[in-house]
Amino acid sequence: MNPDSVLSKQRAFQVVCALICSEKQKQKNKNKRIWKRECLERREQPGLSVLQSESEMTDENGIGDLWMTAEEFEFLLRMVGPLITKQHTKMRRAISPRDRLSVTLRFLATGDIKIVTDLAIGNFKGVFLYILYFISYAGKTFSSLSAQYRIGASTISQIVMETCGALYQLMKKDFLKTPSTETEWRAIARDFESKWQFPHCLGALGGKQIHIQPPAKSGCLDNNNKGRLYVTIIAAVDANYKFICTSVGTQEKVSDAELFTHSDLCKEMDQGLLNFPPPEPLPNSDIMMPYVFVGDEAHPLRPDLMKPYPNKQMDQSQRVLNYRLSRARRVAENAFSILTNRLRFFRSTVYLEPDKVIKITMASLCIHNFLCERKSKAYTTPAIADLKNGDHSMVEGTWKNQGNESFQPVEQKREPNALVTVETQRNLLRDYFVSQADCIPLQEEHI
Template sequence: MRLVITLRYLATGESQQSLGICYKCSASVVHNILFETTEVITRAFWKKVFPSLENTTFLRVAKGFEDKWNFPNCIGALDGKHIMIQSPQHSGSEFFNYKKHYSIVLMALCDADYAFLMCDVGAAGRQSDGGIFKNSEFGKKFYSNSIQIPPPRDVTDNFQCVPYVIVADDAFTLTENMLKPYSKRNLTVEERIFNYRLSRARRVIENSFGILVAKWRIFRTSINAGLSLIEQIVQCCVCLHNWLRHHKGNQYIEPGLIDLDIEGRETRGSWRLEPTNMERLRPLTGNSATAAKLLRNRFAKYFAGEGAVSWQCERI
């Protein structure tokens, strides 16, 4: 019964008071059940559904992105979302974000099949968006080069010694292991092609968040709970998402739910039409290292040349 109450709460977003009435117990009992059960689910599933981030894992992920999304040497798509919450007690403006509501941030990296490789939850919404990733556990390891990213490889005879990269949007910093789109005006054809190809690969993380919201409707409400419970709720939902993705496959994703871009034929997923309490991070401004810009230019040249796909010019 504790599991039934917890899954119903996560899947419907029903209030704790309403659940208490349905199951003939007080809201405080429901709260305790949610706190304990989400913790147990997370502890039981975490190591089973999140792979260790090592060389072999990244090589598998890179093959998936190259085969399915025509993006070589990609070891994941990264994004973060503000999750709306009720104002925490005695928190002042710490969780009040630029969208003028209270939130915590879910930072996640996913593979080519909409499964999360990493998630970090709990950063206060008021924090600068560029600093949220840097201050996360994964971000600290990423910037200190303590993650087992595979060494550069030759993609083709003309595109050699290419580093493995994460694809992200404008909220993140361009580095030699993280690519984001060109944001200047009056882009060249080569740069617009790169932006399209990057967007096509990066859309995987947007779809992953879309699936999460569609299946776990607690993310369609402004979550009213203590911060520790909210963090456990998010972690629990991500664990359940990965478990269902691995064990149910496409049965977990009904037709029409996610965005599709098959050889340039793009369809928008139904998740985009549903209400959600998730907001995207604010774009980051600032200069990036010269080496990172040169790497992005190399990818742009490759996508416009021997790495081109037949439909890309129509899509830009």
């Protein structure tokens, strides 16, 4: 064998051994990776959850900005706790159900995921600019709650979605139930008659559009709609500001009239699935009148939906009907405004996928109804909604001074092809309100 060949092989072997030893040394000297950031390891130390516990023991009016009392928080915790409890592992301790519920409610109350900006998303053209815009803000979502609770932002995102899903699953039967019997509908009508002096009213219709950032390749980035996508809420509200019939879905920007026409609620009314009571005489009269929802000028005039007269060339009796109808209709305005003032998640653009926004919305409506049913002092303070004086005049609620973004002005127009029978129905109600049978004090002075 050639000595030079043997020497060459030995040198090659030495080089390989040296490389292996060097690599092992690097692995040995490499710092050990940790499964979470150092700041998150201090989760058990005093932080926001501890401050909340102290608040629960000292504040009788509510827990911080959760807009509920300690008793109401504990009720929700007992209800949802079993579904959101996680097991400890050898690597780490699970986040407690209390903290999971607390961070979810604080997210809803503060809307931490939304980025308030003066930039109009509609001015950005093209997918490339949209991606740059989204990336520049996406990293900031959940950042505030992450620092307060010492929980990772991605973990908070998962917690919020799991908890909202559990809340809706457990609460929808009792707190977001659509009346199904004539007796239940009549009870709602009695409340409207006693509180807002509008007989045969089964609910006030209202709506809201939640502007969301459309996902990539969703087809919502053309020059016409300019990247605008909405999760829409169409709902009927009872006399106590509770949502009784809801329709939540995703669509592009449409007018307020189309918002109702395309909703599931309208389809159920068309098909007669809501089981309304049959027409009955109005109180203290023999005038037969069907039970109806009340809406604003954007809604169609239907046998089961009453709307005001157009604001042109009205006589005195027509103005009285519009005044009486507006008293009942503003219940929906107040309900949506309370919702957006207390749960500020709904206030501006949301950077989440549409299905997640819908899940959060349904859970929020359940929480709203729960707190309204319990007449929560922390959630529905006495002055937040419009109040009725002894002379039947209205005192505007404090939500009007806090911003609401629930409703936008609508074009006042009249449906051209309303049925004569429906017009007659409205005229009969008009005459009834100015008759001795149902005239309320000072109504002529308030119009």
